[in-house]
Amino acid sequence: MNGKEQLLKDINIVSFTLVDLALYLDTHPTDHMAMEYYNHYNRIRHQMMKEFSMKYYPLTLDYAESNQVWRWGQAPLPWEGACE
Numbered sequence: 001m002n003g004k005e006q007l008l009k010d011i012n013i014v015s016f017t018l019v020d021l022a023l024y025l026d027t028h029p030t031d032h033m034a035m036e037y038y039n040h041y042n043r044i045r046h047q048m049m050k051e052f053s054m055k056y057y058p059l060t061l062d063y064a065e066s067n068q069v070w071r072w073g074q075a076p077l078p079w080e081g082a083c084e
Helices: 002-028 034-054
Strands: none
Touching: 002 034
């Protein structure tokens, strides 16, 4: 697994963790430890998404920062084999 694939895998793992924590917080809104975990993993995901965007291409429009070149359209499309 190359660095790009590993980073995508890590982003997916953290994203799943955030969804799971959000579901838990829906039923336990006063669990401060769970909120701390959510905030912690949200910061990690944000950093990984930013790193991936800088190295390869943005995964969402939130990370399609345009310094000199608009990079949003550079991502491979699913039918181009990007989702394998």
